[in-house]
Every structure is written in structure tokens, then in C-alpha cells.
Amino acid sequence: xxxxxxxxxxxxxxxxxxxxxxxxxxxxxxxxxxxxxxxxxxxxxxxxxxxxxxxxxxxxxxxxxxxxxxxxxxxxxxxxxxxxxxxxxxxxxxxxxxxxxxxxxxxxxxxxxxxxxxxxxxxxxxxxxxxxxxxxxxxxxxxxxxxxxxxxxxxxxxxxxxxxxxxxxxxxxxxxxxxxxxxxxxxxxxxxxxxxxxxxxx
Amino acid sequence: xxxxxxxxxxxxxxxxxxxxxxxxxxxxxxxxxxxxxxxxxxxxxxxxxxxxxxxxxxxxxxxxxxxxxxxxxxxxxxxxxxxxxxxxxxxxxxxxxxxxxxxxxxxxxxxxxxxxxxxxxxxxxxxxxxxxxxxxxxxxxxxxxxxxxxxxxxxxxxxxxxxxxxxxxxxxxxxxxxxxxxxxxxxxxxxxxxxxxxxxxxxxxxxxxxxxxxxxxxxxxxxxxxxxxxxxxxxxxxxxxxxxxxxxxxxxxxxxxxxxxxxxxxxxxxxxxxxxxxxxxxxxxxxxxxxxxxxxxxxxxxxxxxxxxxxxxxxxxxxxxxxxxxxxxxxxxxxxxxxxxxxxxxxxxxxxxxxxxxxxxxxxxxxxxx
Numbered sequence: 001x002x003x004x005x006x007x008x009x010x011x012x013x014x015x016x017x018x019x020x021x022x023x024x025x026x027x028x029x030x031x032x033x034x035x036x037x038x039x040x041x042x043x044x045x046x047x048x049x050x051x052x053x054x055x056x057x058x059x060x061x062x063x064x065x066x067x068x069x070x071x072x073x074x075x076x077x078x079x080x081x082x083x084x085x086x087x088x089x090x091x092x093x094x095x096x097x098x099x100x101x102x103x104x105x106x107x108x109x110x111x112x113x114x115x116x117x118x119x120x121x122x123x124x125x126x127x128x129x130x131x132x133x134x135x136x137x138x139x140x141x142x143x144x145x146x147x148x149x150x151x152x153x154x155x156x157x158x159x160x161x162x163x164x165x166x167x168x169x170x171x172x173x174x175x176x177x178x179x180x181x182x183x184x185x186x187x188x189x190x191x192x193x194x195x196x197x198x199x200x201x202x
Numbered sequence: 203x204x205x206x207x208x209x210x211x212x213x214x215x216x217x218x219x220x221x222x223x224x225x226x227x228x229x230x231x232x233x234x235x236x237x238x239x240x241x242x243x244x245x246x247x248x249x250x251x252x253x254x255x256x257x258x259x260x261x262x263x264x265x266x267x268x269x270x271x272x273x274x275x276x277x278x279x280x281x282x283x284x285x286x287x288x289x290x291x292x293x294x295x296x297x298x299x300x301x302x303x304x305x306x307x308x309x310x311x312x313x314x315x316x317x318x319x320x321x322x323x324x325x326x327x328x329x330x331x332x333x334x335x336x337x338x339x340x341x342x343x344x345x346x347x348x349x350x351x352x353x354x355x356x357x358x359x360x361x362x363x364x365x366x367x368x369x370x371x372x373x374x375x376x377x378x379x380x381x382x383x384x385x386x387x388x389x390x391x392x393x394x395x396x397x398x399x400x401x402x403x404x405x406x407x408x409x410x411x412x413x414x415x416x417x418x419x420x421x422x423x424x425x426x427x428x429x430x431x432x433x434x435x436x437x438x439x440x441x442x443x444x445x446x447x448x449x450x451x452x453x454x455x456x457x458x459x460x461x462x463x464x465x466x467x468x469x470x471x472x473x474x475x476x477x478x479x480x481x482x483x484x485x486x487x488x489x490x491x492x493x494x495x496x497x498x499x500x501x502x503x504x505x506x507x508x509x510x511x512x513x514x515x516x517x518x519x520x521x522x523x524x525x526x527x528x529x530x531x532x533x534x535x536x537x538x539x540x541x542x543x544x545x546x547x548x549x550x551x552x553x554x555x556x557x558x559x560x561x562x563x564x565x566x567x568x569x570x571x572x
Binding site for chain 2: 001002003004005006007011012014015016018019022023
């Protein structure tokens with residue numbers, strides 16, 4: 001109710017303010033309690049996430065078992081590695097099977113291949129001497145009959161182009177009763193490491 | 203300091219006959235009386251007398267220090283000042299003049315004023331201001347007494363406002379105005395509160411002391427009683443010299459005399475009672491006329507606002523038959539104020555017996571809530 005206060009309005013307003021103070025403290029405490037509850041809830045959720053992350057990082061039993069089995073396999077394989085290494089080295093070397101398979105077709109119908117011989121030799125130096133620890137070379141000896149003169153003169157070049165090896169005619173002689181056929185002996189050389197891949201032609 | 207304040211300020215009312223202190227605990231949902239003390243004290247020094255008397259009994263009983271004070275002695279006055287709208291610029295000067303005329307105090311006069319609202323809008327009408335005056339000495343004594351009790355004054359009102367606050371809070375009727383008549387010992391006023399503000403307040407010409415005086419005057423022994431007593435005494439004295447032979451006659455004469463005296467006394471008591479009621483009825487009718495005039499004035503300025511009930515508080519409200527007399531005169535419900543019962547405040551039985559005397563301290567205690 002509207003009133004006329006002879007002490008003025010301020011003392012009564014101060015009185016109301018004093019009464020309100022505890023309520024403000026109560027509200028502040030409630031706010032703090034809510035904040036505390038929120039932080040506790042946040043901490044709990046962090047713990048849950050942390051446990052989940054730890055569980056995720058822990059190895060799976062199936063993977064651990066597979067890893068152990070793989071280790072055992074490697075252990076077993078190590079026992080055979082001494083025997084398997086030379087084989088693997090041998091298998092890694094170049095092969096001449098592809099070169100021989102397509103040689104007839106590459107030389108054409110005017111050339112008849114009589115003999116092919118493979119060998120590995122020590123490369124001779126410029127003076128013609130062979131050292132024991134010199135580099136190895138692959139040597140291919142091809143004996144073939146060229147049915148005409150033109151083919152005979154170009155046989156080394158044809159073989160060199162086909163195999164990618166250095167070709168050198170070692171011997172030639174006419175074939176009896178088959179003029180103008182000539183029996184040619186061609187020596188082909190190549191360093192083992194630089195032996196080019198020869199595409200097999202069917 | 204308690205965490206949640208669940209007690210009212212201490213209501214301290216300096217009345218003409220006594221000083222009353224009241225404090226409630228609880229909230230508007232349920233109040234209980236925490237402390238209720240009465241210190242009989244009259245005169246100019248009643249404040250210090252009351253402080254001395256109350257200081258021993260309130261120790262450990264009251265909560266907090268804040269106290270709302272009210273006074274209703276001769277040092278305070280209230281009056282309605284009508285001011286023409288054309289003279290509104292002289293409002294302050296007019297009110298100061300009226301305040302200076304209202305009371306006398308060598309230390310000075312403080313005054314407050316409230317415009318009395320009205321619903322009638324008429325350009326020719328005058329504005330009315332409720333002027334409340336309080337002597338500096340009365341204000342100083344009130345605050346000094348409360349400070350002597352270890353209390354901190356937070357408000358000082360003239361008792362009409364806490365009384366109106368109590369009765370408005372008790373009725374809780376927002377559609378109708380609340381009329382209240384405070385019949386104090388040396389002052390009386392009639393007020394009407396509506397819409398949470400005082401709409402009318404006027405001092406009455408008759409106070410509780412006037413009513414009491416008229417009752418005293420009508421209750422004085424009648425001449426018939428004196429003559430009957432003299433006759434009876436004559437009977438008794440005449441029968442003495444008759445001697446021992448006339449003992450039976452003497453006894454009969456004494457018996458007749460006492461019977462006659464008792465009869466006359468009974469007759470005089472009955473006639474005294476009738477005379478007292480007659481005097482009260484006359485005073486009540488005069489008071490009723492005053493109130494009727496107030497109601498007419500209020501209705502003229504506030505048409506449409508009904509006053510269907512008047513509550514009586516103060517010393518005069520306890521006089522026998524006053525509510526009935528006023529009810530007859532006003533033709534509306536007149537009830538003795540029972541705010542504790544109406545609000546539902548838990549209070550001791552002795553306090554509930556005289557609720558109409560506790561309206562002012564209760565209004566002070568309920569100042570926050572009402």
C-alpha cells in the first residue's frame with residue numbers, strides 16, 4: 001500500500017535490500033552447485049571416453065594370435081634360408097630360353113641353324129689374357145647354314161640385332177653340293193648383367 | 203545472518219495508552235506470531251517508558267534488528283487539504299501553511315502529502331491532498347526509543363496506514379473498497395482503501411475517550427438510590443431504641459429495608475445500563491452520521507466503487523454494542539476487526555481476544571508483504 005514514510009524511502013529500501021541478500025547468496029550457491037554438477041558430469045564423460053580410447057588402443061586377441069603365428073612361420077622359414085638363397089640367386093639370373101625359341105623365326109627361311117652352344121667364360125683383357133677374378137661373360141656359339149651369299153654376309157648383324165649381343169663371325173665354309181650355301185660359325189658375347197631381355201616370339 | 207529471511211520486521215506502535223511490539227515469522231503462505239509485547243505507557247515520556255519496559259522482555263525473542271514504527275499520538279496529525287486546480291503552483295506553500303496549523307512542536311514539523319486518487323474526472327473539481335504531519339520531537343522520541351531497544355528504524359508512519367494495510371490485507375477483496383474506523387483513545391479516523399492505496403482518510407470528531415466519557419456520565423449513581431439508601435438507614439436507626447421486646451419487629455424492619463435497598467439497587471442498575479446504552483447509541487448515531495458524510499463524499503468522488511463493509515479497530519471497538527449501533531446507523535456491515543483470524547496467523551489466545559488493538563503493529567510487520 002502506498003504510504004508516507006517520515007524516515008524517507010531509503011531506510012526501508014535498505015531493509016528490503018538486506019532481506020534480499022541471503023536470497024542472492026542462495027541463488028549464487030545454486031549456480032555454483034549447478035556448475036559443480038556440470039563439471040562432475042563432464043569429468044565422468046571424459047573418464048568414459050578415456051576408457052574407450054584405451055580399450056581401442058589395446059591389441060585385439062585375434063590380431064595378436066595371427067602375429068604370433070606369423071612369427072612362428074618366419075622362424076621356420078629361417079631354417080631353410082641357407083639352402084634357398086643360392087636357388088634364389090640362380091633363379092634371378094637371365095635365361096636364354098626365350099632367345100633360342102625365337103631364333104629360327106628371327107633368322108628367316110634362308111638360314112638353317114645347325115648347332116647352338118651356351119657357355120660362361122672369363123672375359124679376356126686387351127692383351128688376350130684371362131684373369132681368375134675377371135668379369136664373366138655369356139658366350140653363344142651359333143652354327144648355321146646361310147643359303148645365299150647375301151644372308152651369309154649379314155648373318156652376324158642379324159644375330160646381333162636379335163640378341164643384343166656383340167656378334168663376330170668365327171668361321172665359314174661352303175657346303176658341299178649346295179652352292180651358294182655357306183656354313184657360318186658366329187660367336188656372340190655379352191656381359192651377364194647387361195644381357196637385354198629378349199621378347200619371346202611365338 | 204540467516205540464509206533465508208523468514209521473519210518480518212519488528213512492528214513497533216507507540217499508541218496513546220500503550221506501546222505494542224509485534225513480529226511474525228514465516229512467509230505470506232503462513233505467518234506465526236514470533237513476539238507480541240504490550241507496555242502500558244502514556245504521556246510525552248511514553249516512548250522511554252515503553253523502551254524500558256520492553257527491553258527486558260524482547261531479549262532473545264525477536265529476530266533481526268529492523269523495525270517499522272508508527273505513532274498515533276497528539277504529536278501526529280492528518281488532514282485532507284482541498285486545492286483548486288488553478289492554484290496547483292502554490293501547492294507546497296499551501297501544504298506548509300496547513301501543516302503549521304495542524305500541530306505545534308517547538309522542534310519543528312515534518313509533513314508528507316499524498317494526492318487522493320479519484321475516479322471522477324471533472325475539470326471544475328478540486329484536487330484533494332492527504333496531509334500528514336509529525337512533530338520533530340515526536341519523531342525523535344520514536345526513533346530514540348527504538349534505538350534504545352537495540353532496533354534499527356526502517357520506517358516511521360502515522361498509524362492510519364498500517365491499520366489500513368492490515369484490514370486491506372485481511373479482506374483481500376480487490377473489487378470493493380475497504381472502509382475502516384479506528385477508534386483510538388484520544389483520536390479516531392475513518393478511512394477507505396482501494397486498489398492498494400488510501401482513497402479517503404479523515405479524522406473523526408469523536409474519539410474513544412468521548413464515548414467512554416459519555417458512558418461514565420450515564421453510569422453515575424442516581425438520586426433515587428441515594429434516597430433509598432437514606433430511607434433504609436432511617437428504618438434501621440429508628441428500630442434500634444425499641445428495646446428487646448420488639449426484636450422481631452426490628453428484624454422485620456431490617457429485612458424490609460435490605461429488600462427495598464436491593465430492589466432499588468437492581469432498578470438503578472437496570473436503569474443505569476439502559477442509560478449507558480442510550481448514551482452509546484446517541485454517540486454511535488453521531489459517529490454514524492459523520493461516517494455517512496464521509497461515505498457520501500467518497501462516493502461522489504469515486505462513483506462505482508462500493509464500500510460494503512466497515513471494520514472497527516482500536517480501543518473504542520471493544521465498547522459493548524458499538525458495532526451494532528454503527529451498523530444500524532450506516533446500514534452496511536460493521537465488524538470488529540479480526541485480522542489474525544482472517545489472515546490465518548497463528549497467535550496466542552490472549553492476543554486473539556483483542557485483535558482489534560493489534561491492527562497497527564500487524565500492519566507494520568506486514569509492510570513487506572502487503
